[in-house]
Amino acid sequence: MANSNIEWTEQTWNPVTGCTKISPGCKNCYAETMAKRLQSMGAAGYENGFALTLMEGRLKEPADRKKPAVYFVNSMSDTFHEDVPFTYIDRIFETIRQTPQHTYQILTKRAERMAEYFHSRSVPENVWLGVSVEDRRYGLLRIDVLRHIPATVRFISAEPLLEDLGKLNLTGIDWVIVGGESGSKARQMKAVWVENILRQCEAARTAFFFKQWGSWGADGIKRSKRANGCLLNGSVRQEFPMSLRRKSK
Structure with a gap:
């Protein structure tokens, strides 16, 4: 468990590590790169x-943490990976239910398995569920x-x-949440592409969070992620759902 550098969360909690690729968004997986680096360093x-x-x-x-926090669950894996037994996912949710002071964000590319899991189980009130939507072919189906x-x-991420x-x-x-790729x-x-999503979020009154440009700037020039920053049309657009609006202050 660690403090997170991910702008839309506070902590990461990884009761599962490792994953396998299932769609184009996985091609340059940051978690895979990080896991291999940690392995070479001998990290526990x-x-x-x-x-x-x-x-x-x-x-x-x-x-172990009494102060309320926002946790991104399994930033280094996918909670609903087909090789994670439902009995083990039950144990993850047992901890979630026992810690109602925290908010848990769970993001998956395996939406159908997530739906299968919750077909016979309720979602705790302190859980946010999300799906990755990198393109039309794979991502849009996950939203449905x-x-x-x-x-x-x-x-949606x-x-x-x-x-x-x-x-x-x-x-x-x-x-x-919208962001470009790094590396x-x-x-x-x-x-x-970003502006199209922004317009639709505004029309639907859906909170919009622009995370980063990544390695390619708004001007189509490749440079460092830090140099490209996170400004969209000259301003920061990082909204949160109303239940966590305090984080944007």
Whole structure:
């Protein structure tokens, strides 16, 4: 468990590490790169590199923190990966239910397995459910699955955004995060794609969070992630759902 450098959360909690690629957004996976780096450094918990590993010793970590925090669950994996048994996911949610002071953000590319899990289980009130939406072919289908799962907050992470998503159905979606890809092999995100999402979020009154340009700037020039920054049309657009509006202050 660690403080997070991810702008839209506070802490990361990884009771699972490692994953496998299932769609184009996975191609340059930051978690895979980080896991291999941690493995080479001899970091505890990454002896298996990016092979999927159930980290039972981490299951109770959030219970040690009494002060309310926002946790991104399994930033180094996918909670609903097909090799994570539902019995183990039950243990993750046992900790979540036992720590109602915290808010938990769970993001997946495996929306159908998430829906299967919650078909016979309720979503705790302190859980936000999200799906990755990197393109039209794979991502848009995940939104349709997500909107039918009852949750306090439903969100979309369009990062890395790989193409124009076209017309979005944001019914039942509370929050959209958008970001470009980073790294030497990063694929370019175009400003018109971001602006299309922004306009639709404004029309639907859905909170919009622009995370970063990544390795390609709004001007189409490749440079460092820091140099490109996170300004959209000259301003910061980082909104949160109303239940966590305090974080944007």
